[in-house]
Amino acid sequence: MPTSAARPNIIVVFTDQQRWDTTGAGGNPLGLTPEFDEMAHAGTYLAQAFTANPVCAPARAAIQTGTYGTTSGCYRNGTTLGGARTMAHHFADAGYATGYIGKWHLADSEPVPSDQRGGYASWLGSNLLEFTSDAYRTIVFDDDGDPVMLPGYRSDALFDAAIRFVADHSRPSLTSGRAAAPFFLFCSLIEPHHQNEVDTYPAPTGYAQRYTGRWMPPDLIAGDSDSSTAHEHMGGYLGQIRRIDEGLGRLIDALRSVGQLENTIIAFTSDHGNHFRTRNAEYKRSCHDSSIRVPFALRGPGFDGGGRVDRPVSTIDLPPTLLDAAGIDVPEEMQGHSIVPLLHESDPEFPGEAFVQVSESELGRTIRTERWKYHVVAPQADPWTENSSDRYLESELYDLANDPYELRNVAGVPAFADVAEELRQRLVRRMVAAGETAPVIEAAPRRSAPLQPTPQVDDGTWIPVRFGHQSPQVARP
Incomplete structure (x- = not known):
């Protein structure tokens, strides 16, 4: 097993309510996501990736713990993780510095109490970021639970915070001269989720206009009805995604500038999709691909050159995958499966669905x-x-x-x-x-x-x- 100094850094970029077909790798024709598409091309692209539950809290609990909601107890919104161990606990035990930035949605109060932060040592987050912020006013809470207002468009503000975390954790110790401990950072965006209280998709200024009327997923055209909001909101939704991808590019550039890019695994995925009220009375919580299928790609050590995986995988597979890639034993209680063996040979133990x-x-x-x-x-x-x-x-x-x-x-x-x-x-x-x-x-x-x-x-x-x-x-x- 590698020592902590030899292990890769790990960053998870996690969006909210992003359909798989909003990326070029997923077939989108608008050139929205060149950074994600390069990750998918040069790294590993999981072409058929699905959430463990198409609603916020259970999806987030599964991706933190590697267990389903019926096991963790977090099977719907309004539930918490309790004492469940998360990726942060396992990486910390292996000598990693751990940090969380952005939306959490796994606590019962705001700001999130320290004992409900899933074991993350560094904290700059909000339980319900959609209610503590809007597009140009991002308020999160720091380690002490004090509110912090981050400047800029909301996804930019969170990527800026992630870049500061990377810079702070990439410096060698001033006293020992040794390399800093590897870090595990989870950056959780709210975009492209709607702004709840007004039911809009607030893209950066001018971005919605770029994409309004240019593309519509076929399932939304076929499922069009008086209840659908797709035609009203698609421009803003896609504009948000374009800005996310630009932020991803800035994060990658920051890693390159501090000499950590080749030693960092980046995973990008989402909690669930969005069917724009064509399948039920709101945006998710249905069995359809528009609701459950998400973008998923990884790059960095162990994943570069991994190619395209067409076998169905789940976001619950991310925790065992990242632990496996870092040379850390995967806990038996995890119900997901590492995809690492799929990159080298077929795995008869990996589920077929x-x-x-x-x-x-x-x-x-x-x-x-x-x-x-x-x-x-x-x-x-x-x-x-x-x-x-x-x-x-x-x-x-x-x-x-x-x-x-x-x-x-x-x-x-x-x-x-x-x-x-x-x-x-x-x-x-x-x-x-x-x-x-x-x-x-x-x-x-x-x-x-x-x-x-x-x-x-x-x-x-x-x-x-x-x-x-x-x-x-x-x-x-």
Whole structure:
């Protein structure tokens, strides 16, 4: 095992609500993400990457702990990590300096108490950054819980803080002359998430105009309805993503300037996607790729030249992957799998599908293979108070080879009965492997033709009750 001095630095850049197809590597034609695309080209690109749960807190808990929400207890928003060990604990135990910048969403108060910071030693964050800031007024809290206002556009401000962390942790000790300890930094942006209280996507000045009316994902065109906000918000959404990529480039340049680029692993991914109210009454919390599929690339030692991986992977695989790449033993309690073996040879132990837990909008379970999407729900369960069920109903089945935008639900169509049965068994195995009790899954009612999508219309009442947060009172610096 490498000594701490020989281990690579590690930086995770984590966005909020970013679809996989907003990157050039993911097929976007607008040239939005040249920095990410270069990471994907020169490093390792995980072309079919999926969240562990398409809502903020459970997705973030999974990517910190390497465990599903039913294991960590963080299965919906409003829950915390409790005493779960995170990547920060494991890297600190191996001699790393650890730091967190940006949105957390895993605590029960603002500012985040020191015992709810997941073991990160250096802190410049906010539990609900969307409520303590807006596009040009970023307020986070420091190690002492004091508010700090960071200048500039919000993603720029957080990248600036990340660059300062890199600079501070790249200097050799003035007394010993030895190289600084390796560092693990988690930089968590709020963009391209909407600004909750006004339901807008505030891009930097002038950026929304660049992209308005230029491109629309096919699933959003097909799923267009009175409830969809895609045409209204796509320009701002894409403008935010363009600015994120520029910040990523500045961070990479900073690493280059302090001589740390070749010794630093950078991972870039997101907590979940965004379907712009075409699948349910808000932006995520559904089984569809628009909600669960995310960009994911790594560069640096062990990942440069890794190429494109088309096997389905999950963001829950990031913690074991980074620990493995740093030569640190992966804890047995982690339920994700390191992708490092996939870069060199096939790994018979690596799952053949991504497993997703869906909460809040419904109590659901999904598996996503290279070709198929299979989803079940527990219709009698309260998804806000129950995190699992012993009985589910087959709800959705998509043949992605012939229906890539998930417009024809073939659950219950007799021609797909054998496929559904195989996927049903695979899903049960994945649920058991995640620590759940093996459930009964009832087959979908028989029907002769695929179901077409029927977008739900927001009635203006249930989202604030179920999903809303009260804006915290923030001390002004």
